[in-house]
Structure formats: structure tokens, C-alpha cells
Amino acid sequence: MHNRRLAAALAVVASAALAGSLALVRPAAADTSLKQLAEGKGKYFGTALVQSNLSNSTLVGVATSQFDMMTPGNEMKWDTTEPSNGSFNFGPGDALVAFAQAHSMRVRGHNLVWHSQLPGWVSSLPSNQVQAAMETHVTTEATHYKGEVYSWDVVNEPFNEDGTLRQDAFYNAMGTGYIADAIRTAHAADPNAKLYLNDYNIEGENAKSNGMYSLVQSLLAQGVPIGGVGLESHFILGQVPSTMLANMQRFAALGLDVAVTELDDRIQLPASSANLQQQATDYSTVVSDCLAVTRCVGVSQWGVGDADSWIPGAFSGYGAATMYDQNYQPKPAYTASVNALGGSGGSSSSSPSTPTSSSSSSGGGGGGAACKVSDTVDAWNTGLTENITISDTGSAAVNGWRLVFTLAPGQTITNGWNATYSPSSGQVTATNASYDGAIAPGGSVSIGFQATHTGNAAAPASFSLNGQACSS
Structure with a gap:
């Protein structure tokens, strides 16, 4: 046929x-x-x-x-x-x-x-x-x-x-x-x-x-x-x-x-x-x-x-x-x-969601690695999706990053994107992927994850980038 x-x-x-x-x-x-x-x-x-x-x-x-x-x-x-x-x-x-x-x-x-x-x-x-x-x-x-x-x-x-x-x-x-x-x-x-x-x-x-x-x-x-x-x-x-x-x-x-x-x-x-x-x-x-x-x-x-x-x-x-x-x-x-899609002239890390809350610039050392974090949480039943945008507000590029934050009790990450997350609950470290480790001054990357929750779907209270606190 x-x-x-x-x-x-x-x-x-x-x-x-x-x-x-x-x-x-x-x-x-x-x-x-x-x-x-x-x-x-x-x-x-x-x-x-x-x-x-x-x-x-x-x-x-x-x-x-x-x-x-x-x-x-x-x-x-x-x-x-x-x-x-x-x-x-x-x-x-x-x-x-x-x-x-x-x-x-x-x-x-x-x-x-x-x-x-x-x-x-x-x-x-x-x-x-x-x-x-x-x-x-x-x-x-x-x-x-x-x-x-x-x-x-x-x-x-x-x-x-x-x-x-x-x-x-x-x-x-x-x-x-x-x-x-x-x-x-x-x-x-x-x-x-x-x-x-x-x-x-x-x-x-x-x-x-x-x-x-x-x-x-x-x-x-x-x-x-x-x-x-x-x-x-x-x-x-x-x-x-x-x-x-x-x-x-x-x-x-x-x-x-x-x-x-x-x-x-x-x-x-x-x-x-x-x-x-x-x-x-x-x-x-x-x-x-x-x-x-x-x-x-x-x-x-x-x-x-x-x-x-x-x-x-x-x-x-x-x-x-x-x-x-x-x-x-x-x-x-x-x-x-x-x-x-990551082709010439651009980055694959544009944020797909409008943040519901955003931070102001935070000082800090690290060669001018001041940071700004915005995040948005969409929750339903016992699940949630969180999208996080990390911005370099300093004068020097960030080359390789680790973002640390603490999940609310009862939240457990089940999958994530644009970063590696460890562990899946409690205090979590998100480490850059191979393609988004560099953040130029004024630039940003977007990461995110899906998690289960037991009733508390709140966003993390604070974030730090490479050891420097970011307001959020």
C-alpha cells in the first residue's frame, strides 16, 4: 500500500x-x-x-x-x-x-x-x-x-x-x-x-x-x-x-x-x-x-x-x-x-511569564556581581510551577553561577529546567546549565522547576547568587 x-x-x-x-x-x-x-x-x-x-x-x-x-x-x-x-x-x-x-x-x-x-x-x-x-x-x-x-x-x-x-x-x-x-x-x-x-x-x-x-x-x-x-x-x-x-x-x-x-x-x-x-x-x-x-x-x-x-x-x-x-x-x-531556540544573535533564556514580584538591586562583592531576582509561582491542587529570573545588575559578567534558596516546608522539586537542582527539598542549590552559565551586566537568565506541595505553595523568602544576597 x-x-x-x-x-x-x-x-x-x-x-x-x-x-x-x-x-x-x-x-x-x-x-x-x-x-x-x-x-x-x-x-x-x-x-x-x-x-x-x-x-x-x-x-x-x-x-x-x-x-x-x-x-x-x-x-x-x-x-x-x-x-x-x-x-x-x-x-x-x-x-x-x-x-x-x-x-x-x-x-x-x-x-x-x-x-x-x-x-x-x-x-x-x-x-x-x-x-x-x-x-x-x-x-x-x-x-x-x-x-x-x-x-x-x-x-x-x-x-x-x-x-x-x-x-x-x-x-x-x-x-x-x-x-x-x-x-x-x-x-x-x-x-x-x-x-x-x-x-x-x-x-x-x-x-x-x-x-x-x-x-x-x-x-x-x-x-x-x-x-x-x-x-x-x-x-x-x-x-x-x-x-x-x-x-x-x-x-x-x-x-x-x-x-x-x-x-x-x-x-x-x-x-x-x-x-x-x-x-x-x-x-x-x-x-x-x-x-x-x-x-x-x-x-x-x-x-x-x-x-x-x-x-x-x-x-x-x-x-x-x-x-x-x-x-x-x-x-x-x-x-x-x-x-x-539558542540560535545566533540571541539567548534561549527569555522569561516566559510576567513576574508577580520583583526585587531591587542588591549590593555585594564578587567583582560587581550584584543581583536581582524575580519569581512567579503558579499553584494548583498539590502541584506548583515556579519561574525564576536572575539578573546581573553589577558591572562585571557572571561566569558560572549557583543560586541558593530554601523551599517552603512540604515542597519537593520533581523536575526543572535551565539548571541542575540539588537537593529536591529544603535548602536547594540551582547550578547553571552548560548553555546559560554566563550572565552579562544588565543580562538575565530564566530558570524554573515544578514541585509538589502539601498546602504551602509560597515562593522562597530569599535568594543568594554565588554567596551574595539578592533582594526578592
């Missing part, structure tokens, strides 16, 4: 590859491509493509040089793959899978069950026939692409904004159990694919993400083989939630992967220079949040550039939502993403 699929798509792939070789856009040196930098951090950086994109040589050049994960925009959705009951059409999806394989890109399968882009015959079925139709569809499609997709968005956008489940054809026929059934069915068809629930407006902590959190807790308790949660991340300029990192951490603490699956950041047109700089900050925040969470597996932008973005067609007066302009030239958001 796979060879036949590749052969069927060969002409499309060959023409796209040739076009890419004739007009390849490389906006950055090879060693600073998004995909290489992300891979160096154990992540991926992906994009979404539709079949018509493959004939655009400029778009193909950017896609193949910068991204290592591909999500089909429409070609695996129900209205394309099973437009009438029992009649399957995998040709468009096969073409995109073949393109991805030819360019060493993995594939995020998107999607198996969704209330939208659902052919009318499904909604018209008697309620006692919906489950069989869903299971047949999931089994047939997941089996067709078995071994060729990294993950599946098994159920897409199941929630209302208030955290209740949508009353769509599947819910109305099967109740809340349709989600567990869909995931189990997909797992039986392709046991090696990571199985996700995917939704928008669940990036920060709110009613909708709380609904998702409660659902996945229930699924895990039932032994349902869910593997991850996708945060779509269709943002409006300047509105990346300050709780996005904490939200990622709480899902990760359940043993789930998290992924930024459909990132864009729309701007009211025309976009000003200040708008583009804010967009760069937004992209940097999202990338940094993902880097700070071990189980955040990667970031995918929805589309390659502004010219192929869905935003102008969906949100009147808005656009300019991606890292590349109408001519597929990189925008400040691209540079900010490269910098956040």
Missing part, C-alpha cells in the same frame, strides 16, 4: 522538489534553521501544508529548509477522506505524506473526529448508527496511515468555551464516552502513534483548559491510551496567556506530551513596526514556554507564511499572522524564534 501511495504522488513530489531546487529561499544560515535548532533541544518545529502548496516553489523552499514536521491542513479530515458513507479517498493525504517523507519531515495526522468539515451524511445518521460509523472511519484511516504518522489529533476541538463538551453528532449519539471510544479505536489501528486531543483557547489556565484537564484525568484513570494534548495557539497580537507555561506543566505532570499545534498571531492590518516587534515577543514567549517543559515535544505554525495563512479569510481586517511575509521573507518573529 505504501509503495503504491508513493507512486501515486510521485509526480507531485518531483515537481515540488524541482521547483524548490530552482527557487529555494533560505532566510537563515543552515546552522540556524528552525528545525535544526529545535532538534538540538530535543524538539521539532513544524508547519501545516495543503496539497496546492506543493506547486509554490518559494513556499516549498521555506517549508523544506525550516520545518521538520508537517500537518495536512485539510487532506485528512472527514469530508475529504470519507465524503460518502463507506467511500474513502486518501489520495490528497497520500500526496502530502509522500512529500513529507521525501523531505525527511514527520507527519502529524489531523484529524479523525471533528464536528466541523463533517460530511452531512454523518450528522444525518440515526443515533444508533453513529458509533459504528465513527469506529469504521477511525479504524480505516488510522490503518491506512499506520506507521506513517507520528501522532493523531484523534478528537479535534471537543469543548465549548465554558469547559463543557460540544453537543455534536458524536456527543448526542454516544455521550461523553465517544472520546474514549475514538482514542481506543485509533490505538487498536495504530498502536505506535501518539494520540492527542486538540483544541483552541486552552493555552492558558481557564474554564476551557480546566475542562480538558478534567477530561484527560478521567481518561487516564480509565486506562484510555491518550498520549498528549495539543494547544492550537491561534493568538491575537499581545494576548499570549501568562499562564501558558504553568498550563503546559500541569498537563505534563499527568504524564502527557503537550504540543503547540497550530501557532499563528494575528494582527489588525496594516501591521506597524511596533506590531511586528510585539509579534516577535509573542513568538519568543511561546517557543520559550515549550523549551521550558520537557514534555512539550514541539511547535508547529499553521501555514508557512502570510501569503498562505488562513487568517485573512477567517478574520476580516486581520492578517500578517506568521513568521514570513507575503513574499516568504522572514519577519522579526522568525528572528525571535531562532533566538529563543
Whole structure:
């Protein structure tokens, strides 16, 4: 089946590859491509493509040089793959899978069950026939692409904004159990694919993400083989939630992967220079949040550039939502993403959260190693996430650092980022990682950790850097 699929798509792939070789856009040196930098951090950086994109040589050049994960925009959705009951059409999806394989890109399968882009015959079925139709569809499609997709968005956008489940054809026929059934069915068809629930407006902590959190807790308790949660991340300029990192951490603490699956950041047109700089900050925040969470597996932008973005067609007066302009030239958001990933011209240590309290400068010796610490704690149930920013307010660079602080009674660190933490409770010493040991005068690094607590989620009362007290 796979060879036949590749052969069927060969002409499309060959023409796209040739076009890419004739007009390849490389906006950055090879060693600073998004995909290489992300891979160096154990992540991926992906994009979404539709079949018509493959004939655009400029778009193909950017896609193949910068991204290592591909999500089909429409070609695996129900209205394309099973437009009438029992009649399957995998040709468009096969073409995109073949393109991805030819360019060493993995594939995020998107999607198996969704209330939208659902052919009318499904909604018209008697309620006692919906489950069989869903299971047949999931089994047939997941089996067709078995071994060729990294993950599946098994159920897409199941929630209302208030955290209740949508009353769509599947819910109305099967109740809340349709989600567990869909995931189990997909797992039986392709046991090696990571199985996700995917939704928008669940990036920060709110009613909708709380609904998702409660659902996945229930699924895990039932032994349902869910593997991850996708945060779509269709943002409006300047509105990346300050709780996005904490939200990622709480899902990760359940043993789930998290992924930024459909990132864009729309701007009211025309976009000003200040708008583009804010967009760069937004992209940097999202990338940094993902880097700070071990189980955040990667970031995918929805589309390659502004010219192929869905935003102008969906949100009147808005656009300019991606890292590349109408001519597929990189925008400040691209540079900010490269910098956040540790590429040339920047650092991977930008703070992803707005501090709730900050210190004033503290004197001290150590060759001018005065320090300032700000920290923010996001707590829930018996867990917390703490983000700490260390700033050098002195006149000399810090080269190698140890930050000492005391955790509140009952707190125990379970995992951390950008530093090594020892011991896990009581008085803790955080020692720099190999990549963030130098802090220039006026510069800063951000570190953090996740911990359990027994009721006291307070931040440490004081911090010292290399033996010098920092106000906090």
C-alpha cells in the first residue's frame, strides 16, 4: 500500500522538489534553521501544508529548509477522506505524506473526529448508527496511515468555551464516552502513534483548559491510551496567556506530551513596526514556554507564511499572522524564534511569564556581581510551577553561577529546567546549565522547576547568587 501511495504522488513530489531546487529561499544560515535548532533541544518545529502548496516553489523552499514536521491542513479530515458513507479517498493525504517523507519531515495526522468539515451524511445518521460509523472511519484511516504518522489529533476541538463538551453528532449519539471510544479505536489501528486531543483557547489556565484537564484525568484513570494534548495557539497580537507555561506543566505532570499545534498571531492590518516587534515577543514567549517543559515535544505554525495563512479569510481586517511575509521573507518573529531556540544573535533564556514580584538591586562583592531576582509561582491542587529570573545588575559578567534558596516546608522539586537542582527539598542549590552559565551586566537568565506541595505553595523568602544576597 505504501509503495503504491508513493507512486501515486510521485509526480507531485518531483515537481515540488524541482521547483524548490530552482527557487529555494533560505532566510537563515543552515546552522540556524528552525528545525535544526529545535532538534538540538530535543524538539521539532513544524508547519501545516495543503496539497496546492506543493506547486509554490518559494513556499516549498521555506517549508523544506525550516520545518521538520508537517500537518495536512485539510487532506485528512472527514469530508475529504470519507465524503460518502463507506467511500474513502486518501489520495490528497497520500500526496502530502509522500512529500513529507521525501523531505525527511514527520507527519502529524489531523484529524479523525471533528464536528466541523463533517460530511452531512454523518450528522444525518440515526443515533444508533453513529458509533459504528465513527469506529469504521477511525479504524480505516488510522490503518491506512499506520506507521506513517507520528501522532493523531484523534478528537479535534471537543469543548465549548465554558469547559463543557460540544453537543455534536458524536456527543448526542454516544455521550461523553465517544472520546474514549475514538482514542481506543485509533490505538487498536495504530498502536505506535501518539494520540492527542486538540483544541483552541486552552493555552492558558481557564474554564476551557480546566475542562480538558478534567477530561484527560478521567481518561487516564480509565486506562484510555491518550498520549498528549495539543494547544492550537491561534493568538491575537499581545494576548499570549501568562499562564501558558504553568498550563503546559500541569498537563505534563499527568504524564502527557503537550504540543503547540497550530501557532499563528494575528494582527489588525496594516501591521506597524511596533506590531511586528510585539509579534516577535509573542513568538519568543511561546517557543520559550515549550523549551521550558520537557514534555512539550514541539511547535508547529499553521501555514508557512502570510501569503498562505488562513487568517485573512477567517478574520476580516486581520492578517500578517506568521513568521514570513507575503513574499516568504522572514519577519522579526522568525528572528525571535531562532533566538529563543539558542540560535545566533540571541539567548534561549527569555522569561516566559510576567513576574508577580520583583526585587531591587542588591549590593555585594564578587567583582560587581550584584543581583536581582524575580519569581512567579503558579499553584494548583498539590502541584506548583515556579519561574525564576536572575539578573546581573553589577558591572562585571557572571561566569558560572549557583543560586541558593530554601523551599517552603512540604515542597519537593520533581523536575526543572535551565539548571541542575540539588537537593529536591529544603535548602536547594540551582547550578547553571552548560548553555546559560554566563550572565552579562544588565543580562538575565530564566530558570524554573515544578514541585509538589502539601498546602504551602509560597515562593522562597530569599535568594543568594554565588554567596551574595539578592533582594526578592
